[in-house]
Amino acid sequence: xxxxxxxxxxxxxxxxxxxxxxxxxxxxxxxxxxxxxxxxxxxxxxxxxxxxxxxxxxxxxxxxxxxxxxxxxxxxxxxxxxxxxxxxxxxxxxxxxxxxxxxxxxxxxxxxxxxxxxxxxxxxxxxxxxxxxxxxxxxxxxxxxxxxxxxxxxxxxxxxx
Numbered sequence: 824x825x826x827x828x829x830x831x832x833x834x835x836x837x838x839x840x841x842x843x844x845x846x847x848x849x850x851x852x853x854x855x856x857x858x859x860x861x862x863x864x865x866x867x868x869x870x871x872x873x874x875x876x877x878x879x880x881x882x883x884x885x886x887x888x889x890x891x892x893x894x895x896x897x898x899x900x901x902x903x904x905x906x907x908x909x910x911x912x913x914x915x916x917x918x919x920x921x922x923x924x925x926x927x928x929x930x931x932x933x934x935x936x937x938x939x940x941x942x943x944x945x946x947x948x949x950x951x952x953x954x955x956x957x958x959x960x961x962x963x964x965x966x967x968x969x970x971x972x973x974x975x976x977x978x979x980x981x982x983x984x
Contacts, residue, residue, distance in 0.1 A: 839941035
């Protein structure tokens with residue numbers, strides 16, 4: 824792709840989430856510095872999990888049209904950008920079980936994103952919202968076979984103007 828085109832809203836949002844999470848002292852070592860592209864970064868992710876016993880990666884999702892209701896006409900310049908935040912831990916470390924570490928790391932991510940917006944304005948509808956939290960299945964990725972995780976889907980409404 825040409826360097827002359829600006830990043831899409833999903834990549835801009837993903838980088839803002841990365842910057843926010845990496846700004847927290849307790850999370851910064853776990854956060855992958857670039858938006859995650861599973862095609863070329865699985866080995867980096869596996870190394871990060873192995874080195875720190877945990878990792879956080881942010882994967883941009885394809886933008887979606889906002890949910891329109893009633894007679895509103897959809898505006899092609901407004902999309903919902905979603906970032907999938909992958910929170911991963913290795914097996915038990917010391918006496919702390921994996922699920923407890925995963926729960927604590929997930930809670931730390933959610934606390935860091937609470938009451939935050941990548942926009943410097945107080946306009947209604949500019950704050951991200953939690954769309955879903957689900958378990959991460961890494962069974963099909965051999966490099967991550969001993970990793971447990973969760974996926975936090977964070978969405979925001981973006982103007983393409």
